Amino acid sequence: MQLNAKSSCRHSLHVDSRRGYIMLMFSLSLVLLLGLSGLAIDVGRTYVAKSEAQSFADVAALNAVAQLALAPGAFAAARNAAKQSPKKWNFGSSAITDVVTTFGTSPTDSFIDSPPSGGYQPSDYRFALVTVHIKVPMYLLSSISGPTAAVAAQAMAGQMVKTGLQGGEFPFSPFSRKNASPEDLSDPFGFKVGNTYTLRWEPSGNSTSCGTDQGNVGSNGSFRGYCCTGASNVPSIRDVLSGGGTVPVRVGDPFGPLEAPGQKDTINIQDWINYDTDTVSPDYATYRANTTHPGNGKRIVTVVVNDDERTVVGFATFFLFPASQYQGKNYCAQYIGSQVQGAPGLPPGSGSGLYRLKLLR
Amino acid sequence: MQPINQKRNKNNQAGNAVIEFAMLIPILVAMFMGTWSYGCAYYIYAQLESAVRSGTRYAALTTYDATSSVAYQMAIQNIVVYGNPGGGAQPVVAGLQPSNVNVYVQFSGSIPTSVSVSISGYKIPGMFVSPATLINKPALQSPFMGFYLPS
Numbered sequence: 001m002q003l004n005a006k007s008s009c010r011h012s013l014h015v016d017s018r019r020g021y022i023m024l025m026f027s028l029s030l031v032l033l034l035g036l037s038g039l040a041i042d043v044g045r046t047y048v049a050k051s052e053a054q055s056f057a058d059v060a061a062l063n064a065v066a067q068l069a070l071a072p073g074a075f076a077a078a079r080n081a082a083k084q085s086p087k088k089w090n091f092g093s094s095a096i097t098d099v100v101t102t103f104g105t106s107p108t109d110s111f112i113d114s115p116p117s118g119g120y121q122p123s124d125y126r127f128a129l130v131t132v133h134i135k136v137p138m139y140l141l142s143s144i145s146g147p148t149a150a151v152a153a154q155a156m157a158g159q160m161v162k163t164g165l166q167g168g169e170f171p172f173s174p175f176s177r178k179n180a181s182p183e184d185l186s187d188p189f190g191f192k193v194g195n196t197y198t199l200r201w202e203p204s205g206n207s208t209s210c211g212t213d214q215g216n217v218g219s220n221g222s223f224r225g226y227c228c229t230g231a232s233n234v235p236s237i238r239d240v241l242s243g244g245g246t247v248p249v250r251v252g253d254p255f256g257p258l259e260a261p262g263q264k265d266t267i268n269i270q271d272w273i274n275y276d277t278d279t280v281s282p283d284y285a286t287y288r289a290n291t292t293h294p295g296n297g298k299r300i301v302t303v304v305v306n307d308d309e310r311t312v313v314g315f316a317t318f319f320l321f322p323a324s325q326y327q328g329k330n331y332c333a334q335y336i337g338s339q340v341q342g343a344p345g346l347p348p349g350s351g352s353g354l355y356r357l358k359l360l361r
Numbered sequence: 362m363q364p365i366n367q368k369r370n371k372n373n374q375a376g377n378a379v380i381e382f383a384m385l386i387p388i389l390v391a392m393f394m395g396t397w398s399y400g401c402a403y404y405i406y407a408q409l410e411s412a413v414r415s416g417t418r419y420a421a422l423t424t425y426d427a428t429s430s431v432a433y434q435m436a437i438q439n440i441v442v443y444g445n446p447g448g449g450a451q452p453v454v455a456g457l458q459p460s461n462v463n464v465y466v467q468f469s470g471s472i473p474t475s476v477s478v479s480i481s482g483y484k485i486p487g488m489f490v491s492p493a494t495l496i497n498k499p500a501l502q503s504p505f506m507g508f509y510l511p512s
Contacts, residue, residue, distance in 0.1 A: 022381040026388075033389075037396040044403025051410040052499070058414060059503045062421065066506060085502070091406070092498045168508070275511050277470060296472045298511070342422060342506035344474065357506050359418060 038140025046136050046149050052089040053132045053153035056096050058359055059085040061157035064101050064128035066357060069159060069340035072348055073122025075103060075115060082130050089134055098133040107158060107360055123351055127158035127360075159340050159355035162315060164250035169315070170301035171246055172199035172331055173227035173255070175308040183212065187352050188314055189305050193337040194284075194349075199303060199318065200269075200331035210332035227255065227304045240272075255310040269331055270323040273299055284319040284336050288346050297346060302339065302354060315354040317347060402485050402493065408454045410499040413478050416441035420464065420476040421503040426510040427471065437478060438462040457483055463497065472509055477502040 060082040067074065067081040082101045088094055102111035103125040111129040116122050135148040174197045177183060182190025191197060196211025208214060228246040240246055273279055278295030281287035287295050299320040307313045318333035325332065338351035419440045425433055436446035438459035443449030452458070457480075465477040479500035484492035 022378055022385065026381075026385050033392055037392060040396045040400040041403070044400050044407075048403050048407045048410065051407040051414075055410060055414045055417075055499075055501050058418060059421075059501065062506065063504060066504065087501055092500060277472075296470065296509070296511075342508070344504045344506055357422070 034140060035144075038138075042136075042138050042141040042145075042149070046151055048091070049089050049134050049136045049151045050153060052087065052092075053096065053134050053151055054155070056085055056087040056089070056099075057130045057132045057153045057155035058157075059087060060099060060101070060130040060132070061128050061155040062357060062359060064130060065126070065157040065159060066340070066343045066345075068103075068126060068128065069343035069355070069357070070345040070348060072338075072351065073116075073125070075122070075125070078103070078128060082128070090136075096132055096134065100131045100133075102129045102131075103127065104129065107156065126355065127156060129154065129156045154361070156360045158358060158360055160358045162341070162354045162356055164248065165246075165302070165304075165315065166248050167246045168240065168302070169228055169246050169249065170199070170303045170318070171227055171229050171240055173304045173306050174199055174316070174318075176305050176313050178307075178313075180308070181212075189316055189352075191316065191335040191352075193335055193351075196321075196332050196334050197318070198330055199333050208330045208332075210330050213332075227306070249304055249312055251312055251314055253312045255304070255306040255312055269320065272301075273320055273323045280322055282322060284334050284349055287319065288349060295346070300336065300339065300347060301333070302341070303333075316352075317354065398487050402487070405454060405485050406499065409457070409480050409483070409495070412441045412444075412453050412457070413480060413499050413501050415444065416462065416464075416478045417476065417501040417503050419446065420478060421506050424508040424510055425466070425473045425505065428510075430466070433466075434464045435459070437464045437476075441478065441480075454483075456486075466505070471511065473505040473507075475502055475504050 063084060064078040064082040067078040071077060079101045083099050085096075087096065089096055100113075102113050103115045104111040104127040105120055105124045107127060109127065111127070115125045132153045134151045134153075136151055137148050138145050141149075174189075174191075177190030178188070180190075183192040183195060184190060187193075196213075198208045198210040198213040228249050276295050276298040278287055278290050278293050278299070281290050281295065287299065301318055301320060303316055303318055304312050305314050305316050317336050317339035319336050320331075320333050336347055336349050338353045338355065339347045340355040340357060342357045416437050420433075420437045423433070423436070423446075439446050439448045441462045442452045442454075442457050442459050444453050461480055461483040463477075463479045463481050465479075466473050467475045467477075477500060479497045480495050481497055483495045485495065486492050
């Protein structure tokens with residue numbers, strides 16, 4: 001009997017120990033389950049925050065580099081522009097404040113906070129790297145990761161040199177002065193910012209009345225000026241504006257002018273000028289300073305520069321004078337230096353070269 | 362031979378586990394579904410954020426033709442939904458329609474100055490609760506940096 005009583009007691013203990021076993025195991029597993037839930041929720045929120053930060057960084061980098069296009073070397077303004085994006089994180093509810101903008105001269109450069117350095121000029125800095133930091137509060141993983149998780153996003157944007165155009169270039173072309181009476185040796189075409197040059201020339205033998213081109217007829221005056229319109233057609237001005245009226249062209253291509261007599265006059269430069277909201281400012285400085293009726297930039301044109309030997313040597317930016325100055329003969333325009341296509345504003349009226357804005361990473 | 366009480370006890374014991382498990386099942390299911398729902402919602406939202414970012418980048422850098430602003434808007438909606446300005450068959454986020462994509466262009470005079478892209482009316486599916494409907498989220502605004510073609 002003693003034995004039986006012992007056996008019964010042990011059995012009773014065994015039964016008691018099994019009672020609530022699942023509850024006990026569940027409690028232990030709950031920690032693991034909560035951890036996994038926390039992983040899904042907190043990591044998910046972090047993933048969203050990262051994506052939101054990336055969106056902010058992309059726009060901020062474009063803003064910064066666009067600001068540099070309008071005012072080369074204005075780094076404080078570029079930093080400020082980078083912070084102006086209204087993009088928020090935390091599902092669009094929290095402002096992003098930790099924004100660091102650094103600058104470089106090329107995509108592979110060491111980006112620095114306070115340029116210039118290493119012998120570069122402020123205007124050489126055409127790339128911006130924006131780094132955004134966000135601290136995402138952790139709810140369920142705080143015991144592991146701490147109260148917040150650091151999220152960072154980076155974007156680089158820059159002004160890329162254009163070596164080709166898909167169309168949209170102004171269908172008249174000046175010739176380079178680099179090897180013939182250069183007026184500014186630092187300019188790739190020997191042009192001087194602010195000076196006037198001839199885009200369309202009178203037939204051979206006639207002289208031009210444009211700026212320092214005055215009296216100069218060049219060796220190929222009969223065709224110089226008509227560029228990139230295809231073999232025999234003359235595009236409408238709007239076709240050219242849309243990029244469909246002129247053919248793609250790259251540096252080094254043979255310069256294919258339109259020579260057919262009689263077609264030249266159908267290219268009506270006045271129509272182009274009338275697309276601008278300021279058709280009267282006499283020069284680029286006045287045009288830029290006009291705040292009463294500001295121009296929309298249509299009088300600023302990109303042209304193909306030729307070497308006077310039927311080869312494309314590059315692209316330049318000119319300002320068209322008022323339509324009232326044209327008498328159907330020479331087309332004169334003012335050289336205004338560099339242009340960054342797509343920059344939301346007027347070019348600075350300095351430097352040289354044609355660029356486009358690009359988000360690089 | 363086992364005593365009758367002991368036998369009854371053992372039978373009762375077998376039922377305990379089932380009852381305890383049955384009691385805990387709803388909690389487990391709720392936790393699983395909650396985690397799944399939130400995980401999916403976050404994943405979908407991040408995908409939408411990425412799609413809106415692509416659409417905004419395209420909108421900011423492409424040509425705005427004043428004579429075909431509808432085409433401009435459609436191209437952006439297609440970028441967001443299909444990742445291609447020409448459209449497609451498979452949306453990058455299940456259930457997303459071009460009509461869910463808002464494109465808002467701001468002008469100064471007649472010149473576009475900035476463009477905003479956002480999602481509205483898209484329902485993020487929920488397993489427990491009714492689907493969450495997004496209103497103007499996610500959204501992204503960028504200065505317009507493309508080419509403007511007047512009418």
